[in-house]
Amino acid sequence: MISVIQRSVRYGSRHFSVSTPRKNPRLIVEETEGVRRITLADPKTRNSLSLEMLEELLLTKRNYDVDDDINSYFNYRNSLSLEMLEALHSAVVKTDPALRCIVLEAEGKVFSAGHNLKELTQKEGKGHHNRVFDACADLMLGLANLRVPVVAKVDGVATAAGCQLVASCDIVIATHNSSFSTPGGNVGIFCSTPGIPLVRCVPRKVSAHMLLTGLPITADEALRAGLVSKVVPQEELDAETQKVVDAILNKSSPVITLGKRFMYRQMEMSIEEAYREGSCVMVHNINMKDGQEGINSFIQKRKPNWTHEKD
Structure with a gap:
């Protein structure tokens, strides 16, 4: 051992x-x-x-x-x-x-x-x-x-x-x-x-x-x-x-997790299926706490304060 x-x-x-x-x-x-x-x-x-x-x-x-x-x-x-x-x-x-x-x-x-x-x-x-x-x-x-x-x-x-x-x-x-x-x-x-x-x-x-x-x-x-x-x-x-x-x-942990999982999953899909599921993943990502934090920090011209919380 x-x-x-x-x-x-x-x-x-x-x-x-x-x-x-x-x-x-x-x-x-x-x-x-x-x-x-x-x-x-x-x-x-x-x-x-x-x-x-x-x-x-x-x-x-x-x-x-x-x-x-x-x-x-x-x-x-x-x-x-x-x-x-x-x-x-x-x-x-x-x-x-x-x-x-x-x-x-x-x-x-x-x-x-x-x-x-x-x-x-x-x-x-x-x-x-x-x-x-x-x-x-x-x-x-x-x-x-x-x-x-x-x-x-x-x-x-x-x-x-x-x-x-x-x-x-x-x-x-x-x-x-x-x-x-x-x-x-x-x-x-x-x-x-x-x-x-x-x-x-x-x-x-x-x-x-x-x-x-x-x-x-x-x-x-x-x-x-x-x-x-x-x-x-x-x-x-x-x-x-x-x-x-x-x-x-420097990135949100749950966002990276979401992205990695879809990156590999979509490789086995047809391009049509990948776009259908990819759109759903994007919408989910946008509505995550860290998704909204990233958008708001960009608009407000400040660094994001990630929660690293799963939604």
């Missing part, structure tokens, strides 16, 4: 929840003023999404070039073992009314190498295999269904289910050092589940190229394809991520 150790401390008038340092933690969860920062901290396995790590995430929710041997990524850092998957699951879905945003990042130069292939051998059996992929699906769906935005902060390689994790986040800030691939076919396991969010992020020809060849794409190529939101130099990653977080925190 991956232990996620936290403690709350007070600094002035601010409350912080921070992880207690320990040797080789696999998952670090820090929560400060509405922002939950989840760090994959298992560089030995390349942040593999183990089953346990997946479930934990859902409940709480060497410098490689892109030409290097992609098969070697599976064997090391931050792989998504069952243990990692369970931990991630726990961290992501952990209930907190004050939560406004989640930032997902990783230690080391590999964001995540995907599933831990040692867990997928015949020795483990189909029952265990089902647990792994069920936990992975729960995590990825949980990210989309969360009421708050999820920001991925990527500085390194994201392969297979690691690429799936990136594609499942709402916003992705990546450095020029990052690369993305779905190379499962190289080891006889096609990236079928990683392809689910991937094909919903990038054009068909790009997803087909990634899935059928296993070849990686650079951060700039991922940006052009729509897999990432912005690419920055490594030294600007922290500042750019904080800029995104601050922009989210």
Whole structure:
């Protein structure tokens, strides 16, 4: 079982929840003023999404070039073992009314190498295999269904289910050092589940190229394809991520929740149905307390004073 150790401390008038340092933690969860920062901290396995790590995430929710041997990524850092998957699951879905945003990042130069292939051998059996992929699906769906935005902060390689994790986040800030691939076919396991969010992020020809060849794409190529939101130099990653977080925190929490839910729901609708429901959502939004506060503050030329109350 991956232990996620936290403690709350007070600094002035601010409350912080921070992880207690320990040797080789696999998952670090820090929560400060509405922002939950989840760090994959298992560089030995390349942040593999183990089953346990997946479930934990859902409940709480060497410098490689892109030409290097992609098969070697599976064997090391931050792989998504069952243990990692369970931990991630726990961290992501952990209930907190004050939560406004989640930032997902990783230690080391590999964001995540995907599933831990040692867990997928015949020795483990189909029952265990089902647990792994069920936990992975729960995590990825949980990210989309969360009421708050999820920001991925990527500085390194994201392969297979690691690429799936990136594609499942709402916003992705990546450095020029990052690369993305779905190379499962190289080891006889096609990236079928990683392809689910991937094909919903990038054009068909790009997803087909990634899935059928296993070849990686650079951060700039991922940006052009729509897999990432912005690419920055490594030294600007922290500042750019904080800029995104601050922009989210400056808005009404229930308004963002309403908008995120409809944004994803309408993608499965016909354009006619989307406009019909979208009009209803807009009317509801306008008549929310914070909807009216936003309108009045604009008319009165002042900053809005959000209530963050659900209507």
